[in-house]
Amino acid sequence: MPTDTLETLPREFARKFVPAQLVIRSFADVEPLLQKLLSADVSTKAKLEQWLLDSSELFAAIDEFGSRVFIRNTVDTTNPEYKKAFLDFVENFDPKLKPAAFELSKKFKQSPARGELDAARFRVFERSVLNRIELFRDENVKLEVDESKLEHEYDEIMGATTVQFAGEERTPQAMAKFLLETDRALRHRAWLAISERRLQDADKVNGLYDKLVRLREKKAENAGFANFRDFQFRRRERFEYTPADCEAYHKAVDTVVLPALARIHKRRAGLLGLERLRPWDLSVDPEGAPPLKPFDDVEKLKEGCSRVFHKVDEELGSHFDHMRRLGLLDLANRKGKAPGGYQSTLSEVRLPFIFMNAVGVDGDVQTLLHEGGHAFHAILSRQEPLLEYRGAPIEFCEVASMSMELLGNPYLDEFYPEKDLKRARRDFFEGIIEYLPWFATIDAFQHWVYTHNGHSIAERGKAWIEVFRRFNPTADWTGLEKFEAVRWHQQGHLFGAPFYYIEYAIAQLGALQVWLNAKKDRKKAISQYKFALSLGGSKPLPELFKAAGARFDFSAATVKPLVEAVEEELSKL
Secondary structure, eight states, rough: OOOOOOOOGOOOOOOOOOOOOOOOHHHHHHHHHHHHTTTTTOHHHHHHHHHHHHHHHHHHHHHHHHHHHHHHHOOOOHHHHHHHHHHHIIIIIHHHHHHHHHHHHHHHHTTTTTGGSSSHHHHHHHEEEEEEEEOOOHHHHHHHHHHHHHHHHHHHHHHHEEEEETTTTEOOOHHGGGGOOOHHHHHHHHHHHHHHHHHHEEEEEEHHHHHHHHHHHHHHHHOOOOSSSHHHHHTTTTOOOOOOHHHHHHHHHHIIIIIHHHHHHHHHHHTTTOSSSSSSSSSSTTTTOOOEEEEHHHHHHHHHHHHHHHHHOOHHHHHHHHHHHHHHHEOOOTTTSSOOEEEEEEETTTTEEEEEOOOSSHHHHHHHHHHHHHHHHHHTTTTOSOGGGGGHHHHHHHHHHHHHHHHHGGGGGGGGOHHHHHHHHHHHHHHHHHHHHHHHHHHHHHHTTSSSSTTTTHHHHHHHHHHHHHHHOOOOOOOOOOHHHHHHGTTTTHHHSSOOHHHHHHHHHHHHHHHHHHHHOOHHHHHHHHHHHHTTSEEEEEEHHTTOOOOOOSSSSHHHHHHHHHHHHTOOO
16 A cells, blocks of 8 residues: 555655654654744744744654645545544644644744844745734634544545446446446436435535534634635635635636637537537537547556656656655545545655546546646755745645646647547647636635525525526536535535635636747746746745746636637647
């Protein structure tokens, strides 16, 4: 199992403050070190700078401990020891750590030497620390324990979701393959099977989300905010944009993206010989070709993506090969594994781990390219001494991953013969247009949920339908309203990462700009991309975008030319 390799990873960055022999198992193991930091002398610039490095070292070790616990629990959701360790971290470690971290933030703020620090170097760090101090409320620590438990409960429900179909027990990820089949009746049966299964959990999931919403409303109230949206904007450090900017993106989707999507769906319906598209008609090849089969086992997925990464950039390809040798990839779908995919950074060894659920479809190739982009971000910024700067704002983290999908796209011949290559590329670019409205759907829904305090489950359901139909007008859900009503239940971000979704839209626009730059001057664009990734989170968001050769804007003025460029690319395929 990949988790076994977590214990044998090379430690290139020697401990200086944390004892070399210390193995973190509980809060008691780090408490003396936290106390040491709290009582340290930070009266001079040199002492404060060393204190920041010591803090980074300790929190990297703690962060890695939490990442390992999380990784193990997602790799096998049925393992009682992994679950116990995860819950112990959530219930007993993290709640004790947060007040200590708050005290350390206050110590930094109160240091007489803070004003002597290099303003250009520390401005982003300082802004973040002061924001955390302002938002911290001791009473929210307990609420966040409860929140984590509810989020874990959602993961368990999703992890246990299987259906009996075509003689086998299958996960939702495995069922997705049937939606690519040319037999429409088979697609319909598969879609209904998984939709009916999800409906069985609908009341449970609705109730669970209701608890999460109430809890989040309380957290916002405790911190002095009128609603959770405004609280979360500050908590996610959205200093460079506002809810009004998000609404401008929603309008850009209405005016620019939906007409483009309608053109794509009109072509699809025509090729399929249908008057109207149903939900099970959206993934199949419209020209009747069988599902793309890029690989038949995960080793071939790894090998193919390695070759793609090397073609994009030799250095990046070498980094991926190094991850592979170290066992930092868990890619195959299996029962009991948490759904989805992610990249998690092990902050002390400064190495990325990639998790996904590959079943042999084209989307798996895109997922590994995507998570590979995140991994390269972690690797290229690993020399940064400040832990805070080894992670960037999510809006830019997703530029790293989405750009890699686009930069790798010309090299999909590593997986496909010529006859399938154009089709795979068309699917990819159509997917970009299709996802832009989905980003707006999930974001707009959350804007409603978290600005209508105390709303009922029924009111939330009505709001979902209105938002869903606004941004998804081309597929026909007639007679499927009970399934339409719970379509949002499978979007894990709503449960585990509230208000984490508009970032994908912002980043997609940034990534498309990187791609257009690469079409003009590939070498320069990739050099800018790598440089921007190496900055980690040491610069404000607009400066990170600028370093990558992109503009930080998501209004119609930016959306329109990018959508036109994608449509132009589609016209060649």
